[in-house]
Amino acid sequence: MVDQETLRRLAHLDTGGLPIVSLYVPVPTDPTARAALPTRVNSLLSRIRPLVSSEELDRDARLSLRSDIEDIENDLKDRWTPGGRAVFSCHGAGIFESIDLPRGPRDRIVVDTTPWLRPLFSIVEDLKTYGVVVLDGSEAEFFELRGGELTSSSVLRSEHLRQASHGGWYGLEEHRMQNKAEEMLNRHYRAVAGVVEQMVRIDGIDLLVFGGLDQHPTSMAQMLPRDIQDLVVGTFTVDMANATPARIAEQASEIVSAYELEDEQRTVQEFCDEAGGSDRAVVGVDHVLWAADVAAVDRLFIDHDATLEGVMCPECGWLGTEGDTCPMCGAEPQPVPDVLDELVASVLDSGGRILQVRAETPLRKELVAARLRFPLPPRP
Numbered sequence: 179m180v181d182q183e184t185l186r187r188l189a190h191l192d193t194g195g196l197p198i199v200s201l202y203v204p205v206p207t208d209p210t211a212r213a214a215l216p217t218r219v220n221s222l223l224s225r226i227r228p229l230v231s232s233e234e235l236d237r238d239a240r241l242s243l244r245s246d247i248e249d250i251e252n253d254l255k256d257r258w259t260p261g262g263r264a265v266f267s268c269h270g271a272g273i274f275e276s277i278d279l280p281r282g283p284r285d286r287i288v289v290d291t292t293p294w295l296r297p298l299f300s301i302v303e304d305l306k307t308y309g310v311v312v313l314d315g316s317e318a319e320f321f322e323l324r325g326g327e328l329t330s331s332s333v334l335r336s337e338h339l340r341q342a343s344h345g346g347w348y349g350l351e352e353h354r355m356q357n358k359a360e361e362m363l364n365r366h367y368r369a370v371a372g373v374v375e376q377m378v379r380i381d382g383i384d385l386l387v388f389g390g391l392d393q394h395p396t397s398m399a400q401m402l403p404r405d406i407q408d409l410v411v412g413t414f415t416v417d418m419a420n421a422t423p424a425r426i427a428e429q430a431s432e433i434v435s436a437y438e439l440e441d442e443q444r445t446v447q448e449f450c451d452e453a454g455g456s457d458r459a460v461v462g463v464d465h466v467l468w469a470a471d472v473a474a475v476d477r478l479f480i481d482h483d484a485t486l487e488g489v490m491c492p493e494c495g496w497l498g499t500e501g502d503t504c505p506m507c508g509a510e511p512q513p514v515p516d517v518l519d520e521l522v523a524s525v526l527d528s529g530g531r532i533l534q535v536r537a538e539t540p541l542r543k544e545l546v547a548a549r550l551r552f553p554l555p556p557r558p
């Protein structure tokens with residue numbers, strides 16, 4: 179599983195100047211689709227095969243790359259689990275990392291002297307744990323949903339009073355039975371709500387999704403403390419009696435995806451609204467690169483699709499869109515295929531957080547924005 183620590187470790191991999199292959203591929207759940215995986219990986223690898231005989235690379239780099247291709251082909255023989263896979267390989271420097279991803283990235287292969295990590299950042303940042311609760315009038319099942327993966331945690335069965343099971347009870351007696359049934363139903367909701375509260379306060383669940391028929395989910399939610407009600411991002415309709423975990427995962431994930439897109443939009447919009455006039459916020463590539471150069475970025479917002487050619491100083495790590503001389507140290511900056519990827523690595527390196535934004539926001543145009551730890555000093 180990929181986490182912030184894995185990312186920091188990957189960001190610090192040192193290839194000693196040799197090329198490193200970064201490969202991303204989705205691994206389908208469906209066995210038929212998964213059978214096509216070797217073909218898919220081979221077609222990615224074929225894009226870099228010409229480099230093995232390229233005159234542009236020195237012999238060590240070419241030999242290392244040739245072994246990387248073999249190593250990745252061999253790794254593929256292990257069963258890659260559904261979701262996604264990221265592989266970083268630099269044979270010459272003894273680096274081979276094959277990492278399980280909770281959801282599928284886009285097919286991508288990149289050869290550079292540093293690992294290409296952008297797709298991983300979004301996965302790590304997005305990974306919230308959702309509590310999923312499915313209930314009816316007498317039972318409830320509790321799940322955790324993280325990175326699209328649903329795990330079952332527990333089941334609760336409340337004492338159940340069968341309504342109308344005794345023919346011939348009328349009038350007062352029937353009324354009494356109804357009250358009794360209602361009371362037991364409320365007791366069941368309270369018991370479920372108790373477990374939900376525990377999931378949040380003790381197990382560290384971030385947000386909640388409820389499923390069930392009729393009024394059950396909403397009636398139970400009303401028994402929750404106000405602050406926990408606020409964590410419910412949606413409710414779906416499902417009949418507990420014939421709901422499979424796969425179906426529950428699918429319905430809950432739909433609600434979660436929609437919520438996360440909205441949440442991104444809201445977060446970016448709120449940020450952009452406060453950014454004007456603040457000395458702790460910048461929008462746009464030039465300002466954000468400068469902020470990263472002085473390690474001022476607390477949180478980086480970046481459009482998930484954006485890439486931008488730029489330059490990086492090999493001596494001090496200065497990042498820019500262009501320039502022949504590093505303004506920080508005077509060395510000669512080198513071109514990099516995606517300066518935003520270097521930006522992300524630099525922000526992470528200085529302890530900042532990244533939000534990759536998939537939703538349609540002002541970042542489509544501006545590409546990046548950042549909340550700052552301190553106001554920016556004047557440029558040199």
Ligand SMILES: [Zn+2]
Nearest residue numbers: 491494504507
């Ligand atoms: Zn420099």
